Amino acid sequence: MKVLRMTDLDLRGKRVLIREDLNVPISNGAVASDARIRAALPTIRHALERQAKVFILSHLGRPQEGKYDEALSLKPVAARIAELLGKPVPLKRDWLEGLDCEPGTAVLCENVRFNKGEKKDNEDLARRMASLCEVFVMDAFGTAHRAEASTHGVIRLARVACAGPLLVGELTVLESLLARVDKLIVGGGIANTFLAATGLGVGKSLEEPELHEVALRLIDGARARGAEIPLPTDVVVAKELAATAHADVRSIHEVRPDEMILDIGPDTAERFSGMLQTAGTIIWNGPVGVFEFDQFGEGTRAIAQAIARSRAFSLAGGGDTLAAIEKYGVEDRISYISTGGGAFLEFVEGKTLPAVAALEARAQGG
Ligand code: 3PG
Numbered sequence: 092m093k094v095l096r097m098t099d100l101d102l103r104g105k106r107v108l109i110r111e112d113l114n115v116p117i118s119n120g121a122v123a124s125d126a127r128i129r130a131a132l133p134t135i136r137h138a139l140e141r142q143a144k145v146f147i148l149s150h151l152g153r154p155q156e157g158k159y160d161e162a163l164s165l166k167p168v169a170a171r172i173a174e175l176l177g178k179p180v181p182l183k184r185d186w187l188e189g190l191d192c193e194p195g196t197a198v199l200c201e202n203v204r205f206n207k208g209e210k211k212d213n214e215d216l217a218r219r220m221a222s223l224c225e226v227f228v229m230d231a232f233g234t235a236h237r238a239e240a241s242t243h244g245v246i247r248l249a250r251v252a253c254a255g256p257l258l259v260g261e262l263t264v265l266e267s268l269l270a271r272v273d274k275l276i277v278g279g280g281i282a283n284t285f286l287a288a289t290g291l292g293v294g295k296s297l298e299e300p301e302l303h304e305v306a307l308r309l310i311d312g313a314r315a316r317g318a319e320i321p322l323p324t325d326v327v328v329a330k331e332l333a334a335t336a337h338a339d340v341r342s343i344h345e346v347r348p349d350e351m352i353l354d355i356g357p358d359t360a361e362r363f364s365g366m367l368q369t370a371g372t373i374i375w376n377g378p379v380g381v382f383e384f385d386q387f388g389e390g391t392r393a394i395a396q397a398i399a400r401s402r403a404f405s406l407a408g409g410g411d412t413l414a415a416i417e418k419y420g421v422e423d424r425i426s427y428i429s430t431g432g433g434a435f436l437e438f439v440e441g442k443t444l445p446a447v448a449a450l451e452a453r454a455q456g457g
């Protein structure tokens with residue numbers, strides 16, 4: 092990977108716009124898992140210590156563009172960054188109008204997806220972002236698979252565009268591990284997509300039909316290498332997604348049209364746990380159930396504990412995965428934890444990440 096790195100630049104006194112992925116779970120107005128925020132801190136600290144004027148950019152959730160939505164405001168994120176940095180980090184709502192702060196201090200820009208054109212990689216929007224800074228830093232590995240204005244367009248238009256240490260670190264680790272994967276366990280909504288892709292009925296379950304082809308390609312690709320993507324044979328279902336929902340265990344062939352799959356079943360949890368004990372390398376992307384509710388959390392608990400017990404090199408990624416790792420207290424027993432979810436999966440599949448391709452093009456003078 093040949094890209095310009097933030098750590099090679101002189102940032103003193105410069106306006107530095109850093110795209111992070113601070114898309115973290117929020118619950119009751121507070122950050123429920125700050126793993127992605129903590130992962131971004133070294134980059135932010137580096138720029139602050141070098142007396143840059145630091146402007147932090149991120150999305151949160153999937154708001155309707157062109158509208159402010161209090162529920163998806165980065166307010167709780169600003170509070171948590173400030174707490175971790177030990178200095179105030181004001182949240183700026185109308186940041187596209189212009190940004191400034193003292194060297195060595197930081198401002199957080201309100202949810203970048205409130206802006207019309209962000210998701211479609213609109214060029215005018217990207218140009219406005221580029222005009223806010225002397226240096227643009229792409230550090231949002233978790234969003235590097237999205238060609239959006241703040242992750243792609245701005246890289247092409249900024250005066251200087253470079254990769255941040257988190258992005259560089261993620262790519263370096265994943266590149267070197269790519270060829271060493273033995274099993275890929277998918278969970279939750281992603282597993283439903285794989286199940287549906289193979290023709291199984293998943294009732295009202297959350298799944299992504301447009302990814303069926305990708306899922307089948309991944310299964311075939313794994314098989315061709317003698318690897319495996321194990322799928323559930325039994326599941327926990329309910330008619331609604333609620334803390335009070337009644338849970339039933341079913342064979343994967345018996346899911347009813349009015350039911351949703353909300354966890355793997357006990358047989359699957361045991362089978363997966365057994366595989367994890369004998370694996371050489373484990374990639375974990377996504378919890379296997381709606382573990383926020385305990386009646387759908389047993390599968391994720393079993394997987395987390397089995398990975399923690401395994402002697403394999405274990406690699407975990409995804410915002411919810413990070414939250415599950417925290418909930419079951421296994422952080423110290425996972426070998427490498429990535430901040431990416433979809434990006435991590437696409438990279439492992441061998442796809443080019445648009446943000447990385449744009450950075451490489453800039454490094455080659457494109
Ligand atoms: C994620 O958590 O998947 C990333 O932050 C990207 O968000 P998105 O899937 O809504 O694009």
Ligand code: MG
Nearest residue numbers: 233432433434
């Ligand atoms: Mg995603």
